[in-house]
Amino acid sequence: MSTHHAIAIIGAGLGGLTLARILHVNGIEAAVYELDESPSARTQGGMLDIHEDSGQQALRAAGLYDDFLRIILPGAESMKIYDQHAVLRLSHDHEGGGRPEVHRRDLRDLLLGGLPDGVVRWGSRVVEISDDREVRLADGSTFTADLLVGADGAWSKVRPLVSDATPSYLGLSFAELNLLDPEARHPDSAELIGGGMMMALGDGRGFLAHREPDRLHVYAAVRMDAEWSAGEITKETLLAEFKDWDDRFLRLVHEADGELIPRAIHALPIGHRWNRIPGVTLLGDAAHVMSPFAGEGANLAMQDGAELAAALIAQPDDTEAALATYEAALFPRAEASAAESEQNLEISFAPDAPAGILNFFASMA
Numbered sequence: 001m002s003t004h005h006a007i008a009i010i011g012a013g014l015g016g017l018t019l020a021r022i023l024h025v026n027g028i029e030a031a032v033y034e035l036d037e038s039p040s041a042r043t044q045g046g047m048l049d050i051h052e053d054s055g056q057q058a059l060r061a062a063g064l065y066d067d068f069l070r071i072i073l074p075g076a077e078s079m080k081i082y083d084q085h086a087v088l089r090l091s092h093d094h095e096g097g098g099r100p101e102v103h104r105r106d107l108r109d110l111l112l113g114g115l116p117d118g119v120v121r122w123g124s125r126v127v128e129i130s131d132d133r134e135v136r137l138a139d140g141s142t143f144t145a146d147l148l149v150g151a152d153g154a155w156s157k158v159r160p161l162v163s164d165a166t167p168s169y170l171g172l173s174f175a176e177l178n179l180l181d182p183e184a185r186h187p188d189s190a191e192l193i194g195g196g197m198m199m200a201l202g203d204g205r206g207f208l209a210h211r212e213p214d215r216l217h218v219y220a221a222v223r224m225d226a227e228w229s230a231g232e233i234t235k236e237t238l239l240a241e242f243k244d245w246d247d248r249f250l251r252l253v254h255e256a257d258g259e260l261i262p263r264a265i266h267a268l269p270i271g272h273r274w275n276r277i278p279g280v281t282l283l284g285d286a287a288h289v290m291s292p293f294a295g296e297g298a299n300l301a302m303q304d305g306a307e308l309a310a311a312l313i314a315q316p317d318d319t320e321a322a323l324a325t326y327e328a329a330l331f332p333r334a335e336a337s338a339a340e341s342e343q344n345l346e347i348s349f350a351p352d353a354p355a356g357i358l359n360f361f362a363s364m365a
Contacts, residue, residue, distance in 0.1 A: 002134070002142040002143055003142075003143040004143065004144050005030070005145040006146045006147065007031070008033065008143065008149070009032045009151050011150070011156075011286070012033075012034035012112070012120050013108075013151060014104070014107060014108060014284070015151045015284030015285075016032055016149070016152075016283070017032070017115070017305070018058050018059075018302045019306075019308055020120075020305075021063075021111055022058075022062050022305065022309035023312065024114070028313065031119065031121060031143075033135070034122055035123070035125040038123075039108070039112055046210050046217045047073070047101050047103060047217070048101065048298045049101050050107070051296075051299045054300065054303040055299040056068070057303065061310070062114060062306070068110060073101050073213065077093070077099060078091075079091070079092055080193070080196075080197070080198045081199045082201075083202060084242075084246065085245075085246050086200070086246035086248045099295075103213070104298065107298075124138075126158075129157060129161060133279055135148070145279070146319065148280050149281055149282070149308070150282040151305070153286060154167050155167070156286035158280065158282060158286060159287075161280045162274040162275070162281070165269055165272050167266035167267055167289050168266060168269075170265045170267055170291055170342075171223055172222070172264075172291070173228050174221050174262070175238050175260045176218070176263050177220065177256035177260050178217055178256060178257055180258075182211075182215065189248075189251060189252055189255065190216060193209045193211055193218075195211050197210050199357065200245075200249055201349070201353035201357060203349075203353060204223035204349050205222055205223070205242060205245070206353070207219070207221070207249050207252060209252070220238055220241075220242070221349070223349050228264070230261075233260050235254065235260065238260065265345075267290045267341070268338070270290075271335045276324055281323050283301060287334060288337070290338040290341040290342070291341045291342065293340075293345045294337050294338075300333070304326075304330060308322075311325045347360065
């Protein structure tokens with residue numbers, strides 16, 4: 001049995017949910033298909049700083065801005081930058097700096113709570129999409145849509161309908177680790193990281209950490225030609241990469257709770273764009289996955305969702321014109337952020353790090 005939707009969104013991440021919520025508020029219903037079995041099927045990343053000109057604007061359009069203010073974590077905008085010898089090179093407290101921090105899970109829950117039951121079809125794994133926008137799911141059911149929106153992330157199943165591009169590995173791999181109950185169990189590391197974000201950078205290596213309500217969330221980063229696989233990465237192999245680093249950083253690895261999770265960093269080509277294909281578009285990482293070093297991924301996804309919704313609301317009788325309007329603004333916006341993220345990655349892991357990133361913050365001040 002095949003279902004038909006006017007608008008179908010693949011992926012219930014921040015971008016897809018922003019789009020669905022703003023359409024809903026404006027009386028336009030969309031169906032959201034998500035492969036996760038439930039909202040809590042997997043952990044929802046970590047801390048996000050939500051920018052005034054993008055993510056916050058999207059939340060205003062969604063009618064959720066006041067609720068958003070209630071999930072902000074006070075003090076989380078502070079930042080510390082160290083060199084590999086644990087010398088503190090920069091420390092600032094950004095409170096009120098226009099980029100408040102929230103947990104991704106709380107933000108996603110806020111967006112989900114703004115949608116009627118049944119809008120998100122959980123446990124819907126897309127297996128195949130034909131050129132005429134018929135989508136087949138793993139359970140054998142199919143649906144078609146007048147407008148199919150790929151909000152399904154870096155490895156999007158929708159993207160091949162409009163583009164041959166695929167994300168490529170950027171020569172940087174993260175090991176994700178967690179230190180739980182930090183005040184009681186890891187007080188020294190909690191002090192090292194502080195109340196917000198911490199970066200420790202040296203030649204081709206680094207630690208990027210956030211204080212979260214119940215844990216220290218840490219990424220150990222290494223420039224390497226080939227990605228780590230899950231079996232290869234152990235505390236021993238990771239510590240070997242940081243053997244000439246201060247013990248305070250090595251302790252983050254020694255004391256990590258649970259498994260180390262490999263995260264290879266990938267990006268689409270800077271300036272990725274596609275020709276107008278009727279009835280299909282992309283948003284968020286499906287359109288422009290980039291490294292996290294511009295701090296723009298979630299903000300761009302939400303801005304994409306908001307701007308696509310605005311275009312569809314403004315031109316309800318001409319979807320193609322609405323998509324052309326949306327994409328004309330999307331492409332240059334994404335290109336600028338992708339270029340910035342590449343540049344920041346290079347300076348963060350250059351031989352003289354953290355000099356480049358310190359210069360970057362000095363120029364912003």
